[in-house]
Amino acid sequence: MVSAIRAGLQVVIVAPLGADGRNIAAVLRGAGIETEVCPDLGAALASLKCEAGALVLTEEATVSPDCSRLRDILRDQPAWSDLPALLIVSGGEGATSSGEAVRCLGTPHNLTILERPLRSSTLVATVRSALVARRRQYQVRDLLAERNALLGSLEAQVADRTSKLQQMVEELESFSYSVSHDLRAPLRILDGYARALCEDYHDKLDPTAQHYLAKISTTAQRMDRLTQDILAYSRVSRLDLTLQPVSLDLIAHDVIEQYPMLAAAKEKFQVEGPLGIVAGHVPSLMQCLSNLLENALKFSSAERPTRVVIRAERRSDRVRVFVQDNGIGIDSSHRERIFGLFERVAAKDVPGTGIGLAIVKKAVERMGGIVGVDAAIPHGSAFWFELTAAAAATAADREPYQQVLAV
């Protein structure tokens, strides 16, 4: 297809009267132009379907039943094609037949009318410039074909990659489903039997044996917690988070009520509302806030009663939510790495998997926000996350976590 442009394009000549055809062909051939002389318009039509360079015809040729087919061919050319047609008509004021001849051709864009008597040099120059134009058209055709082939192969590549990616996501999902069920099952059983042993044989076990059994239980539980946290992290990394206006006040209220560990310490939390409305994903927001609140309780100071303040600050188009505690605080050198996966900067006796803050960071980032910690406060630390503020939803699309500001 690409090499279809020949050195010389063929000029199709239809001049049925006398020696016209032969003469025109001789002049053009003399100038190095390839020609094909057709006895009538019907014969010429077949040649036009191949790669014709130009059509030269005399007005006598248009007196033909095949005129309408020629019109169709010229009209139905592809976008890149505009076949040059040269019509040779009788010259002089008295000539009337040229109008009819033009009508016969319809209204081709690329029509040149040459009047007799015709000079050889005029004919050759006109045909040459027509062939130059035609050659460009074929170049455009070939470029278009190349482009389409390229686009086609790109599309195929994109489709191929997409399906591979889809397959990987599905594999990852079934892997994590399998991990969550099959990896956790033995831990549950281990914990279950250790507990059963402790309960059913309590009288026969001395305190050391009971202590060992308790160790087995807590270790199994720790491993289970770790598995769950890894799953939560992978879930928040790959789930499609659809953002909607969410009331942070409702989220804070529900998190404190619904999480057993938080509900048990309810009086230690102080929500300085209103916190505002952000564009967020409800389960991810609940996960973030509960992780931060649980941390605030976990890293409390023995020197003072625990107080955790939840407050928000409007920062242009964003809302920054603070969870500020009066606990043991964080060394400022740990401020960056504390959000990393499996990073633990706490004392060894504080239980944890080192995944909680990594989940918060990942979830907030997936919602288009940022996280951080202000460690410079006198007692304790202030963790924060910042999300895009959202307008209150209208009453019509009210959802459980959308606050309606209609009064």
Add this chain to the structure above:
Amino acid sequence: MNGGQVVLVVEDDEDDLFLLERELKKIGLTTVRHLGDGRQAVDYLAGAGPFADRTRHPLPELLFLDLKIPRLNGHEVLAWIRSRPELEGMRVFVLTGSDEPKDRARVDELGAAGYFVKPLLAPQLQELFG
């Protein structure tokens, strides 16, 4: 106190079954029948085949249903139960090894008396039936 109530446990893991029965016993639920796969559970509830004799295989008041079981999974068994009006009075508690949002959503859709992540321990059972 609950001794008279018939409990059916559909669970393919023997250890999970043992540990659950132990907890059920603690709150006095002692009439426990057990089946290891979803197909058998459906046959039992339909009184089909070897389970035709209702005096030997009574319909349970309570059903503990694991989700990941062979042949028919827990969701399929639950969907079948929901299609049987005569089983409307039976309380179905779904037990799962891990809380997957997808699993929970499907159970919520079908409707169950409870959805629990194993292990289900006596204090929780006491709250349910005490």
